[in-house]
Amino acid sequence: MSETVLNGLYINGQWQRGEQLIEVINPATEQPLAVVAGGASAAVEQAVTAATAAFGPWSRLPASERAEALGRIAAGVEAQRDELARLQASNNGKPLWEAQIDVDDVIATFNYYAQLAADLPGDQPVTLPSDAFSAHVRREACGVVGLIVPWNFPMVTTAWKLAPALAAGCSVVLKPSEVTPLAELALARIIAEAGLPAGVFNLVCGSGVDVGAPLASDPRIAKISFTGSNAVGVQVMQRAAETVKGVSLELGGKSSLIVLADADLDLAVELAAGGGFFNAGQMCSATSRVLVADNVYDAFLEKLLVKAAALKVDEPFADGVEMGALVNAAQYQRVIAHIARGLADGACLRLGGVRPEGLERGFFLQPTVFTDVPLDSALWQEEIFGPVLCVRAFANEEEAIGRANDSRFGLVASVVGTDEVATERVANALQAGLVWINAPQVIFPQAAWGGYKQSSLGRELGPWGLAAFQEIKHVLRAR
Ligand code: NAD
Secondary structure: OOOOEEEOEEEOOEEEOOOEEEEEEEOOOOEEEEEEEEOOHHHHHHHHHHHHHHHHHHHHOOHHHHHHHHHHHHHHHHHOHHHHHHHHHHHHOOOHHHHHHHHHHHHHHHHHHHHHHHOOOOOEEEOOOOOOEEEEEEEEEOOEEEEEOOOOOOOHHHHHHHHHHHHHOOEEEEEOOOOOOHHHHHHHHHHHHOOOOOOOEEEEOOOHHHHHHHHHHOOOEEEEEEEOOHHHHHHHHHHHHHOOOEEEEEOOOOOEEEEOOOOOHHHHHHHHHHHHHHHHHOOOOOOOEEEEEOOOHHHHHHHHHHHHHHOOEOOOOOOOOOEOOOOOHHHHHHHHHHHHHHHHOOOEEEEOOOOOOOOOOOOOOOOEEEEOOOOOOHHHHOOOOOOEEEEEEEOOHHHHHHHHHOOOEEOEEEEEOOOHHHHHHHHHHOOOOEEEEOOOOOOOOOOOEOOEEOOEEOOEOHHHHHHOOEEEEEEEEEO
16 A cells, blocks of 8 residues: 555644654554654644634533534444444554444444433532522533543544543543554544534644643643553653643553353353453453462363464454454564563463464464463563463462452453352452453443553543543522
């Protein structure tokens, strides 16, 4: 494919070409897909100015009109479902069927927040202990918001922020990942057709330093909603602190899947493979620690190794592909380095750790399984963000819970077992924002997303995701 230069700025209802050229590649072929002409601080300045001017009228519109706009975006995404999925798969390296799940999630999220906007409550009376006063509270849009997203689920992480922000009445400046801007550019084209007033939605492609940092510093921004690494999340928070901005953070994870002694082992293996190898393991929610009751450990491990060895790793559009490529050379090297360090630290490599045979190009890695991983090693403690599972036996429930909670992260967890009381008891003891019991990692826009400890600050999705973009105003009147 010859390289196309795409306008990487959508500001105040106009497409523009910035001066920072970003080469976007297809990770399955390592070939260039496009060049995006993104911006830097001057573009951020323009975009925030446009969003600031648009905020008042947009936030004062009847919520039903904002709901209609969100519905039009959902319909626009649905109409382009196949093209968007193909774009997502090409730019990210994930199998087409995974990209289709992403696009369906985007549609569901915009539709859900369209409904919440349509049902936004008005003034809520407050009962006071005095007849001399009356009071009510109302929720208002918090202002102009900056949305900064990563590359692992482009469009999805965006939708989880953008849909509630627009529903609340915020105007927005979105910064996609420079690694995967193509799906967000396509989404921006759909939004441009959806009839939002100019300046309500602005997009600035570019690097973290050129675009993300000035966005996090701009005093006119009321809130930054960020998804990405902990290191950058901390920097964003520090910049935002200078002007006391609101901050929502969705960061890393080191999550566990716990297989109890009475678990259906075939189900446990399916869920472990899904939690470790979906999106080539590049998930904040990857359950990369697999904790298995010692009396079923050998049987589980044998089945897991068979399953992982048989997974079809291939390019996104290949027939029967089950796992795609990692996103780029840097991520590939990071994962390879983790594997090498794990070996040096004494972990036992049971499967994978190398490029699959027959795939000479592209950032492909075999599904990888370690056992005997030292508890203080980086492999056990740090987020790998690749298709790497560490399997370990436990003697009893307390040990499993202790091992799972022994982390600075607390995003998600999975529990597999047939005893309802035991699985619920374990779920309740885990320090995680979402616990799946005998279920794959399904996420509905109606329910909460986010974690404990250093995984998150705040919650996305559901009514909590909307509240994240609202201020509460209390009005008190003397009678
Ligand atoms: P990253 O932190 O490198 O980048 C995320 C975004 O921040 C990108 O758009 C990047 O350009 C921007 N950025 C980089 N430097 C910046 C700076 N100084 N100021 C402002 N913005 C800056 O993360 P990544 O490599 O794109 O994504 C992987 C990470 O994202 C993983 O750690 C993963 O766990 C996390 N993640 C978390 C969730 C969640 O919901 N908790 C979801 C997806 C990904």
